[in-house]
Amino acid sequence: MRNVFYRILILVIIIEILFAIFWPPGLWTLVLIVPIFLIGLRDVANKRQTIRKNFPVLGNIRYLLESIRPEIMQYFVETDTEGRPINRIFRSLIYQRAKKQTDTTPFGTQSDVYKSGYEWLAHSVYAIQDRKMDHDPKVRIGSKDCKQPYDCSLYNISAMSYGSLSKNAVMALNGGAKIGGFFHNTGEGAISPFHIEHGGDLVWQIGTGYFGCRNKEGEFDIEKFTENAVRPTVKMIEIKISQGAKPGHGGILPAVKNTEEIAAIRGVEPHTTVFSPPGHSAFSNADELIQFIKKLREASGGKPVGFKLCIGRRGEFKDFCRAMIKHDTTPDFITVDGGEGGTGAAPVEFSNSLGMPLRDGLAFVHDTLIGYGLRKEIKLIASGKIMTGFHMIRAMALGADVCTSARAMMLALGCIQALQCNSNTCPVGVATQNKMLMNGLNVEDKKQRVANFQKGTIHSFVELLAAAGIPDSSQVERRYINRRVDMTRICTYEELYPSIQEGSLID
Ligand SMILES: Cc1cc2nc3c(=O)[nH]c(=O)nc-3n(C[C@H](O)[C@H](O)[C@H](O)COP(=O)(O)O)c2cc1C
Ligand code: SF4
Missing domain, CATH: 3.20.20.70 (Aldolase class I)
Structure with missing residues (x-):
């Protein structure tokens, strides 16, 4: 992957030189390309994170997703009864009571009343x-x-x-x-x-x-x-x-x-x-x-x-x-x-x-x-x-x-x-x-x-x-x-x- 990165780097440099010679406004692409290459160079030079070193630029996506995992879980994945340490039902109830909003529930319980551990x-x-x-x-x-x-x-x-x-x-x-x-x-x-x-x-x-x-x-x-x-x-x-x-x-x-x-x-x-x-x-x-x-x-x-x-x-x-x-x-x-x-x-x-x-x-x-x-x-x-x-x-x-x-x-x-x-x-x-x-x-x-x-x-x-x-x-x-x-x-x-x-x- 590192070799691919270097090849792309050489290819882009050639394209930019051609732009500079035949169509100077094309140099504006540098605004996007330069930061990406700097990130890539930093990744290749780093000695601590193997994923970044082996997959320059692309490897960062893994760290980005990891950092927003709790939010993705909370907003898109977890069910009302699953969130940890405090599930969504209780979180919502606390917010409702704190804001003095309606704290009643429609349509019946979401708990499985035949599951071991259910209490009443x-x-x-x-x-x-x-x-x-x-x-x-x-x-x-x-x-x-x-x-x-x-x-x-x-x-x-x-x-x-x-x-x-x-x-x-x-x-x-x-x-x-x-x-x-x-x-x-x-x-x-x-x-x-x-x-x-x-x-x-x-x-x-x-x-x-x-x-x-x-x-x-x-x-x-x-x-x-x-x-x-x-x-x-x-x-x-x-x-x-x-x-x-x-x-x-x-x-x-x-x-x-x-x-x-x-x-x-x-x-x-x-x-x-x-x-x-x-x-x-x-x-x-x-x-x-x-x-x-x-x-x-x-x-x-x-x-x-x-x-x-x-x-x-x-x-x-x-x-x-x-x-x-x-x-x-x-x-x-x-x-x-x-x-x-x-x-x-x-x-x-x-x-x-x-x-x-x-x-x-x-x-x-x-x-x-x-x-x-x-x-x-x-x-x-x-x-x-x-x-x-x-x-x-x-x-x-x-x-x-x-x-x-x-x-x-x-x-x-x-x-x-x-x-x-x-x-x-x-x-x-x-x-x-x-x-x-x-x-x-x-x-x-x-x-x-x-x-x-x-x-x-x-x-x-x-x-x-x-x-x-x-x-x-x-x-x-x-x-x-x-x-x-x-x-x-x-x-x-x-x-x-x-x-x-x-x-x-x-x-
Ligand atoms: C942010 C935070 C700070 C805490 N600091 C203390 C503390 O200084 N002394 C202590 O005895 N317990 C501390 N606790 C524990 C709580 O007082 C409590 O015993 C425990 O969280 C159980 O209650 P809960 O399930 O309602 O959070 C802390 C808990 C949290 C979340
Ligand atoms: S207090 Fe709540 S919102 Fe703030 S860091 Fe702790 S868990 Fe997150």
């Missing part, structure tokens, strides 16, 4: 009238040791840092939280001015990098912690132990996104890739974790303190429970994240092959807390593809008190699932630090969309509760959720995840 809620003959339902339900978070309990909405914004998201995205999320009265988790990248400006309730997350409460060596600093924890908009504090998309791997802030401003907020070197350590230096066993929680609660003036994890080894969680009993104190909440969870950037193996999926992890955590007689003190928050009212009910059947979402909120902000969150080129200004791209995200418009989406989802959740004759979310039981396990067999969640007796694990 058992409705009731005794459906409850809409006016008798609470349309803004809240759950109080705060154990016996907590002095400032928080009345929490049932659907909130999951952890995403400023750095991973743009400042406009952070402001729009926080503004949405303020309008709708739900919380906004800061993510592990510290509290930035953009988390504060709109006054929405914050859950301040502390990861292994201790951003916002670290000393020069990168270790936990109690004084800096107190300065931030007592801020009035900080309603709860979450220690991040792990996240479903990359459990056992610290956060990653790519160098292209680590601007001077972000580096100053986090207390790190700008323009370098920042890896948070995989584990905490403030505690190294279950006893120390429980004492750390106690310390943070005291230093924050008694605000609810909890931790977030994706379940790995079951025995380690049981150790936490035994330590809670030993020290007679519990976290105020535990956030269970599923292996299906999202991230700004993670190694592929960590995303694909580590971490218990949400439904299994949630049922395990709920049952273990019941088994150790600790469940009444601790509220459970669930995250992992919870995007609709049904997803919320399903999580609650397995033990969740409260749900959160990261990617559904990003979609409400205008994310088009272009899957470039780790490359600073997010076309809609959500996950980028590129000023030109982020300026396209209108905070005033998008904060209202975030609030609309959250409200629409809660509305659908309450309507489903009413249809199932369930007066409030604390009464959702496993027996109400059905799953087809094969063509002729249906199991309830109670059969799949059998409940256990209160206190049965204590001995």
